[in-house]
Amino acid sequence: MTEPQTEPYVVTGDEKAAKGSKRRQVEVVESEDPNAPLLEVRDLSVEFTTDDGIVKAVQNVSYTLHAKETLGIVGESGSGKTVTSMAILGLLPKRRAKITGDVLFRGRSIIGLPDKQLAAIRGKRIAMVFQDALAALNPVLRVGDQIAEAIAVHTDEQVATTDDRVVHLLDLVGIPNPRDRATQYPHEYSGGMRQRAMIAMSIANDPDVIIADEPTTALDVTIQAQVLEVFERIQERTSSALLLITHDLGVVAGVTDRILVMYAGRQVETGTVDDVFYRPSHPYTQGLLASLPRLDQRREGGERQRLHRIKGQPPSLIFLPPGCAFAPRCPNAVAGTCDVERPALREVDRGHESACHFASELYEGSKEPVS
Numbered sequence: 305m306t307e308p309q310t311e312p313y314v315v316t317g318d319e320k321a322a323k324g325s326k327r328r329q330v331e332v333v334e335s336e337d338p339n340a341p342l343l344e345v346r347d348l349s350v351e352f353t354t355d356d357g358i359v360k361a362v363q364n365v366s367y368t369l370h371a372k373e374t375l376g377i378v379g380e381s382g383s384g385k386t387v388t389s390m391a392i393l394g395l396l397p398k399r400r401a402k403i404t405g406d407v408l409f410r411g412r413s414i415i416g417l418p419d420k421q422l423a424a425i426r427g428k429r430i431a432m433v434f435q436d437a438l439a440a441l442n443p444v445l446r447v448g449d450q451i452a453e454a455i456a457v458h459t460d461e462q463v464a465t466t467d468d469r470v471v472h473l474l475d476l477v478g479i480p481n482p483r484d485r486a487t488q489y490p491h492e493y494s495g496g497m498r499q500r501a502m503i504a505m506s507i508a509n510d511p512d513v514i515i516a517d518e519p520t521t522a523l524d525v526t527i528q529a530q531v532l533e534v535f536e537r538i539q540e541r542t543s544s545a546l547l548l549i550t551h552d553l554g555v556v557a558g559v560t561d562r563i564l565v566m567y568a569g570r571q572v573e574t575g576t577v578d579d580v581f582y583r584p585s586h587p588y589t590q591g592l593l594a595s596l597p598r599l600d601q602r603r604e605g606g607e608r609q610r611l612h613r614i615k616g617q618p619p620s621l622i623f624l625p626p627g628c629a630f631a632p633r634c635p636n637a638v639a640g641t642c643d644v645e646r647p648a649l650r651e652v653d654r655g656h657e658s659a660c661h662f663a664s665e666l667y668e669g670s671k672e673p674v675s
């Protein structure tokens with residue numbers, strides 16, 4: 305990825321006011337509170353009705369996201385990361401998904417808003433970089449057209465494929481020769497470039513919140529780092545908040561302020577990056593950390609240590625085990641307690657929570673730095 309050669313088109317507050325253009329006028333919504341956190345997810349649960357039974361995809365997830373903040377949501381495949389975000393944006397199938405709890409954007413409840421009002425929020429206030437960039441991009445439209453459309457959808461303007469704003473956005477995310485590339489189709493882009501084109505679309509309207517669902521999964525480590533840098537650069541310029549979803553704890557280490565670990569649809573640990581990495585207080589988080597490859601750990605005699613693996617599989621979200629959902633895989637499970645009683649999320653330190661019956665003991669025992 306090359307460094308952007310031109311100044312990216314990101315409109316600042318002053319510029320917005322100076323231009324006074326319809327395109328950048330932010331809709332004034334009375335019910336929004338400018339002093340409230342950008343995003344508050346409160347006790348959010350999502351259930352799907354299927355032929356096999358009720359899928360409890362997300363249960364009682366809560367978090368708060370402030371301007372400029374980055375929250376990493378981490379968990380194995382199927383733990384409910386994507387469903388949580390889709391629920392925020394009202395993108396789940398209405399008839400099959402039952403959503404409870406609340407989501408507040410700047411203090412205004414947005415769960416269950418009519419489609420028209422949600423459409424005004426999507427992309428403009430809260431934007432999403434979808435997990436599968438190839439599926440999310442339209443194969444028969446030029447990339448520049450798709451970005452132009454993302455700009456035009458919240459305005460009355462016609463935006464051309466190679467409009468300066470389109471080119472600047474592609475440049476900002478590090479697409480080389482952005483003016484030429486704007487006229488190409490998604491299949492002419494590499495996987496990493498498609499991902500970056502998706503990011504360009506997501507930031508087209510200068511959103512307050514960017515939800516990036518596995519934005520680096522398909523990429524090699526060098527490009528991964530570059531894509532994460534793109535987010536950092538965008539946040540510096542626009543003060544947006546970032547929700548970074550990934551199954552890889554390693555990805556969030558350097559870029560997020562806080563981490564929320566999910567297991568089987570529930571949040572099992574939340575804290576700052578230091579809390580989670582240096583004082584993990586849930587056996588699942590400890591297992592995830594132990595399974596990260598590390599070059600500095602060797603056994604006596606110089607033999608390389610084998611990677612730790614969390615044994616077993618996550619449970620069915622239709623037939624969740626009674627008690628703690630992690631109990632069948634947990635090395636610390638205590639029969640008669642863990643398999644009977646569901647552990648509540650409890651605070652082990654200020655802002656650091658764990659949903660384990662033995663959270664306090666684990667917290668005390670894990671105060672030694674991990675690395």
Ligand SMILES: Nc1ncnc2c1ncn2[C@@H]1O[C@H](COP(=O)(O)OP(=O)(O)OP(=O)(O)O)[C@@H](O)[C@H]1O
Binds near residue numbers: 352361551
């Ligand atoms: N429309 C749906 N109908 C029924 N079940 C669904 C639906 N969408 C998602 N699920 C189920 O909800 C659970 C959580 O899915 P989700 O996509 O949020 O997982 P994820 O954590 O994002 O996983 P991955 O890392 O693989 O992307 C899964 O068991 C999934 O099968």
Ligand code: SF4
Binds near residue numbers: 632637638642660
């Ligand atoms: S509650 Fe029990 S089974 Fe669940 S994570 Fe804690 S020790 Fe393990």
Ligand SMILES: [Mg+2]
Binds near residue numbers: 386435
């Ligand atoms: Mg997902």
